Amino acid sequence: MKNELKNGDSLKPSFGGFGRLVVLGGGESGVGTALLGKAKGYDVFVSDKGKIKEKYKQVLIHNEIEWEDEKHTEAKILNADIIMKSPGIPDKAPLVKQIREQGILVVSEIEFASKYTNATIVGITGSNGKTTTATLTHHLLKGELEVGLAGNIGDSFAKQILEKDYPNYVLEISSFQLDDIVDFKPHIAVITNISPDHLDRYDYKYENYIASKFRIAENQTKEDFLIYDADDEVLTIWLAEHPVQSTLLPFSLVKTIENGAYLENGNIIITINNNKIIMPTTSLKLEGNHNVKNAMAASTVAHLLKIRKQTIRESLENFQGVEHRLEQVLKINKVQYFNDSKATNVNATYYALESMDAPTVWIVGGVDKGNNYEELFPFVNEKVKAIICLGVDNEKILSAFGGMVDVVVETQFMSEAVKIAYKLAEAGDNVLLSPACASFDLFENYEDRGRQFKEAVRNL
Incomplete structure (x- = not known):
């Protein structure tokens, strides 16, 4: 297939040539880039330090694209003309530093x-x-x-x-x-x-x-x-x-x-x-x-x-909204349950608490990313009747809000968090999952956390 560049072609070196494209990361963006690169005439190699999901492996095999997982073979990576780095890989990674030192062009999938x-x-x-x-x-x-x-x-x-x-x-x-x-x-x-x-x-x-x-x-x-x-x-x-x-x-x-x-x-x-x-x-x-x-x-x-x-x-x-973003799950005994699992920072939770128009039982916690909870104080004082900490380490949340709310409970299980919320909430209240933290201590990702919440609510 002719390798036609559009949208200008100032990328150098070797962008748009029939060069070697190495894709770091075998997820959605990585495999998509590998497929497009192959179709445009590149010699493509996909390398993932973790395990590539089976569905993506099958796509690579079916399209005869060379790949490896659970390792990075430097010799097969450092001979690239261009490298597409998945967004999850930080610049601080030793391999990325090595790539940049050799002057190999590193781009994102959108580029x-x-x-x-x-x-x-x-x-x-x-x-x-x-x-x-x-x-x-x-x-x-x-x-x-x-x-x-x-x-x-x-x-x-x-x-x-x-x-x-x-x-x-x-x-x-x-x-x-x-x-x-x-x-x-x-x-x-x-x-x-x-x-x-x-x-x-x-x-x-x-x-x-x-x-x-x-x-x-x-x-x-x-x-x-x-x-x-x-x-x-x-x-x-x-x-x-x-x-x-x-x-x-x-x-x-x-x-x-x-x-x-x-x-x-x-x-x-x-x-x-x-x-x-x-x-x-x-x-x-x-x-x-x-x-x-x-x-x-x-x-x-x-x-x-x-x-x-x-x-x-x-x-x-x-427009129905986005899953895990202030998603109305169910109303049980006149209590509305909200899934805002996508709120992985304080600012996102700020918006969630701001929009609560009834006394709220708030489920919060996870992996703290250097959070400063001060901007939430007015809303917590005004609207939150109980806090359920759902994390491995809740020390920071406890010290921030312990004096503001009468009831503060800790748990490491979503099913238990929802049962506690059910007992604490009265008719007309809200139960809000809006963690203000990343999910990786107890869950695969924020989607997993949100789905577990919804399942627990449906099982009440």
Whole structure:
């Protein structure tokens, strides 16, 4: 197959040649990249230090792509022309340091894949809300456009380009994926917000993490757009000190915005080049101020891409939300159970507690990522009647909230946590799983944690 590069081809060395492509990591993005690379004429090798899942092994075998797992054979890696590194592998890994010392080009999947499409790309990043915003944006666009949803969601971007190159893509992009871009440039970039997260990957320097998020706009030109939260001081201060080329479209709950989106008398008002549309927030199925912001960002994208107002309104009305993100599970004895397992940092839990409108039994805990719980104090004082700590080490949570709440219980079992919550909650209360922590001490991942919660609730 002819190896045609699109979206410019300034990547060097050997990008777009029939060179050797080594893929580090045999997960969704890695295998997708391997398939696309092979189709474009590369000599492909996949290497994973862990165990490659059986379903991915079968894909590699079926497509006659050479692979290894549970080891990295340096001789087979260091002769690469280009290396696609899965986002989970940190730059501090000795092998990655060696690769960089040898001057081999390291890219992320979104960088590699974007070279083989002329699609209009909407790239969405942020510490919180990016999954909901990406899913909602895709939902608003798909009524009138052919559009793929990729990045951190669903089938990999590379695989979708290979199998069905959509004319438009919505990509949910993490800071780890942005760390390894070179030329990648979304036509529309969205930054939902920035709060401290993953600082262990950024030398515990907040500014490094912020800079990483802003890489989404670094290759943009004045023909491109950056949509961002104008109420987020981290974003506004950074933009004032590090101007970007793109056209800015801010959104705000409290300011009047001339070009962008704002809230007025319960309506979202979006203006782009004097073209105004008005959306009542009553159309929103999702609750909470953070979801008004997610809707503003998604609707601004839709308005930019000329989606009709009626379609936007109807799509906002019927959007169901994202699993494990403030998901309403069941109402039992007039107690509503919420699964917010995706809240793996304090800022995400802030939004969850903010949206609680009844006394709440809060299930919290897991692997602490250097959390500062202070911003939660007002909500805990006002709304939380009991805390259930679900983690191996709950010391920090106990010392932060022990004096605020009468009932604090510890457990290491989800089924037990839910049974305790059932006993503590009275008619009209909420039970909220919003851990503010990573899940790896007791669960495989946040999805596993959320599913166990839902199963335990259904078994009450």
